[in-house]
Amino acid sequence: MKKLISDLTEYLGPKNVIIDEPDKQPYVVDWRKIISGKACAVALPSSTEEVASTVRICAAHGVSIVPQGGNTGQVAGAVPGEVGESIVMSLKRMNAIRAIDTKNNTMTVEAGCILKNLQEAANSAGRLFPLSLGAEGSCLIGGNLGTNAGGTQVLRYGNARELTIGLEVVLANGEVWSSLRGLRKDNSGYDLRDIFIGSEGTLGIITAATLRLFPQTPIRHTALAALPSVDAATELLSRCRDEAQEALTAFELISGACLRLVQQNCPDKRMPLHSIDSPWYCLIEVAHRGENGRSLENFHRIFEDVIECEQASDVLVAQSLAQAEAMWGAREMITSALAHDGKCIKHDISLPISEIPAFVRETDELLQARYPGVRNFTFGHLGDGNLHYNVARRASGDDADLHAMQPGLSLLVHDAVERRSGSISAEQGIGRIRTADLIRYKAPLELQLMWAIKRTLDPNGLLNPGVLLPSFEPWMELRGVSSADRCCR
């Protein structure tokens, strides 16, 4: 280990290899403070060549690597485990925008660029880069790609995967694979790009990407609709999609309980509504280029019809930017309001949109039957079939009470997701904290295929061990996979 550190220090320079314990802390603890890991060093390479050489040096010493972006993930996928035999590789010094091509509507950027800086660079070039999420001021694009990040505009523009047309990746042996050609169509071979995107740094280290840019959408119409049920929300979603087509940029579901919690716990927050007594709300945004008057008129018409046929009890259409911001502000304050309330059991699930009303009804009931008094704070990206299904302590209970319920309660929720063909991780990934869930819910054949790919691309298990894939040996035993399957499968 000493030799590794001296080799790295010699190569990267002492400033770029952190070995002092206090200086390592921000890199080894995830931001939710669920995992507090150990690393023998933190390496900070500044170019693709430096990343590749660092990988080769680590490989020569048999030391594994935990690639890290902004360390803003929800599932502790970018921090090391407790053993302390890995190095953390932070990509933050690789922060150049290599090219912006407005004719091709692409930009090629390095993994260490902060997402917000990329949005701004696109904007300065008269284009839109639509990836947008809570952590955008500090998350790095490499991490967004490693986790296939979602966010609030997926409905219109897709996940990080759909926004990417090329990658540069350092492989486990230090070779560099690149597809940064900026091509929208390329059927000359297997799609390697999408294996790396969302692989949470376990198959390669993404060092750069060519991203798609879009026309700007300066005009935004925002509305908050009060609805009697989740069924009414899915109806309204259908109606908005038909009417606004691709201009429908966001369709967020928020339970009344969430908004009331924001009102109660964030008293400084200017609430968009005076009274919040409806069981459900939808925050809806349509964005486009122009003809403000005409399109606003259409936007209003959708809601007039909806109120008329009693699908919505009330709809507030923002009359100013400040009002629209108040609506989004309330949505974005839910996480803080929940934190203020105490511990909370979070589930980041996806379902076919058609299954969501029955899922919410059924799971809420099952929870109350088994854990009477727990409080649901459900919200999420209804347009993508993605719910943040959160459960908080009983009004009379405390954090310890909730903590004791956690294993059984999450099992109940995830089993309900599985019964309706959903996923236990819609956008946050598996990281270190959901690998056991993966074993429970993933089909054995799919786990086997994932392992086969892992062994093919990282035969010595040097990249982000313990993240995403459950460790192979106990899993093999559990599933009865024969040792003959270990090689090449």
Add this chain to the structure above:
Amino acid sequence: MKKLISDLTEYLGPKNVIIDEPDKQPYVVDWRKIISGKACAVALPSSTEEVASTVRICAAHGVSIVPQGGNTGQVAGAVPGEVGESIVMSLKRMNAIRAIDTKNNTMTVEAGCILKNLQEAANSAGRLFPLSLGAEGSCLIGGNLGTNAGGTQVLRYGNARELTIGLEVVLANGEVWSSLRGLRKDNSGYDLRDIFIGSEGTLGIITAATLRLFPQTPIRHTALAALPSVDAATELLSRCRDEAQEALTAFELISGACLRLVQQNCPDKRMPLHSIDSPWYCLIEVAHRGENGRSLENFHRIFEDVIECEQASDVLVAQSLAQAEAMWGAREMITSALAHDGKCIKHDISLPISEIPAFVRETDELLQARYPGVRNFTFGHLGDGNLHYNVARRASGDDADLHAMQPGLSLLVHDAVERRSGSISAEQGIGRIRTADLIRYKAPLELQLMWAIKRTLDPNGLLNPGVLLPSFEPWMELRGVSSADRCCR
């Protein structure tokens, strides 16, 4: 081989195993008649279970399988080679639409469904399935997915890959992997779907898929613009994208030479224009839901501005459905007009859109310098950076003359593509006829990664041998890959 055929016949029934030579013909010759292969039998399974069992029977006999959809591909990827040791597996009896979910905007369909039938089924359900291409009346969706088909609406909706959110695949060992859950977001593991899409049947046999549906776009505005240069065409594309945003559904580039050839060789064809003397044309379509008057007015305004600043010499906006159909008809007649003219050397290439004007200028000049008098008939999907760069015989030459030029001429074109970071196969794939090109232009590391994945998923090489991937042994020798790399890499 006899035992294999008797096993298959016993399992599938004699009607579903074709062994007579004349009956096998439609399955062993590709539709362009470039490859006339041989197969020991043609198997016609009708369910996923039958596909899986057929694969297991073949695997037990060590016999390879050529999966086939509608056999409409351009690169002979769905027909066997000359040796005759494979079976062809036609998926055409697997033609059920398993489910249409209008709330989730998805449909789950079997591989043997004809594309046009799927478009119609979506339409009957009040939705749009936007994959659209020349062969849609006879191609099967399984083939579209196996080749990641493109077509005329990629600009707005993406390739077949982007239209697919789940797959069911029979693997080389007869196991069935399925992801038909209908989820728009699922970050619980590696993306396996995109490895199979576009793999031309070499990694697994796609038996079903869950496809995305979209709102219908009943109002279409179509225009044909006469332009002085390809530069002007890319300018107009930028302008149309900014103005119409996602409503811009098609932006096709057509050289004046192509339209004049249609006029000359298809005299029955009603031409959309009286005189065709411009060097370039663009066929532009905007499609949306409604407000005909207003949006038509906007559509006209784009072109008024364009003519004013002399980027276009003339623009004809279709005033009726018949006129729009005449414009598309002329576009679609180019292939027939070329066939009528004689042999033609075709290149299906993609480039960054920003590189296209210089590529066309430079390559046209290089061609004339080296092969004076050959005639260019370039058209394609400019909005996707995809050109069909066709070269026909000299006016004074014949097919034999052109045939003699072919190797050097294609090399010249493909080398020019490579210099500008393009791809030698934008949408048609590699099949049997472009494997040598792949060796020339694909980075050795990428070929190695492709081979590693092939060996992982199909270790005995049973799926579509000779298609997409150049055979491994000579390639290894060529590239100096050591034998140690054969296993697990």
